Amino acid sequence: MQPRFIAHLDMDAFYASVELLRYPQLRGKPVVIGGRRHAAPGAAIPALREYSGRGVITTATYEARAFGLHSGMGLMQAAKLAPNALLLPADFDEYRRYSRMFKDAVRALAPQVEDRGIDEIYIDLTELVRSGAAGGTLDPWTSARDVADAIQRAVHDATGLTCSIGVTPNKLLSKLASELQKPGGLTVLREADVPARVWPLPARKLNGIGPKAAARLETLGIRTLGDLARADPLSLIERFGRSYGAWLHQAAHGRDERPVITWSEPKSLSRETTFEDDLHPVRDREQLSRIFTSLCARVADDLQRKGYVGRTIGLKLRYDNFKTLTRDRTLDEPTADAGAIRRAAGECLKRVPLDRRIRLLGVRVGMLRRVIAPQLFIE
DNA sequence: TCTGGGGTCCTAGGACCC
């Protein structure tokens, strides 16, 4: 395969940065996004110490991260570390608007874009670099850096927001590289840089090595990606299975052939909610039933708006002890009807033990099939 | 006052069919 030039672009503290455009007076202060809507519009922005309830940080500004706050952290725990940090509820409609703006700005320069959620993308720069560098003697990596630099400026011009970009021969390394100089970084890594720049990093930094795998690796004395690269591939396969073990070995050497995928069909749509207070299956039966029905109605609405029907209806339930279970049922014919989804999900609910308080309820529809043309639906 | 909400992919076992 010809060498490729792949970029990973990651918006810096995206949700928080969008809020700072709206509230410029908060710039330089520790701010976190998360929790449910809590203050009346127009009221003063509350500090973390004033918050009570469930919820986690979705994004923290760099000033807030200095206190040890990070996304995923419970808000009550965060309040202990930084009681004076300011707290704003998430405004997803606004973030989606900015997401479209930055992605459009990138696509105008480099069309081969893979969506990886609201605030990050992969970009295949190979064609641009080849056509741009073909005329001169310019080193292609210098050319790739120039394109990435232009993308960074275009994103800032379009949105007023900064991003970090990694440019390398593949998605795995680019994802890693974009994190090396946040915020506002542009990091170029070539294959030859892997031993010096990648191997010293903790194994956990690799996209695909999560907390569980990292802990198992640690027990084998594997802490860095260099340790992993030196590990015997056969023993990795023995311990982690044929597929994941082989992947671990390849990944530690910075090898990844996955293409940049510019469009893919969704596989499932779901809605779930964590209750303000755990609900009792008997005493709070009516409230649970209302919430359950409304979740079904919301998934049905999502399906209809986006133009899909689905055949597998799934229920998700989390008890007060955080134990989570799922049940699903595959119908003969796909549906997007709220009533049909509710009936199937109701059958699933009959198959779970309801002997303790419930924390979360969710409804999922899978095995999707498209019913209208993609350009007709509105995001 | 621990632990949101929306996804993807993988594994493993059982049913069922040939």
Added chain:
DNA sequence: TCTGGGGTCCTAGGACCC
């Protein structure tokens, strides 16, 4: 009576990611 494969579909759970 016991014993085969292989293949597909369905279900449940778990790891991981943003």
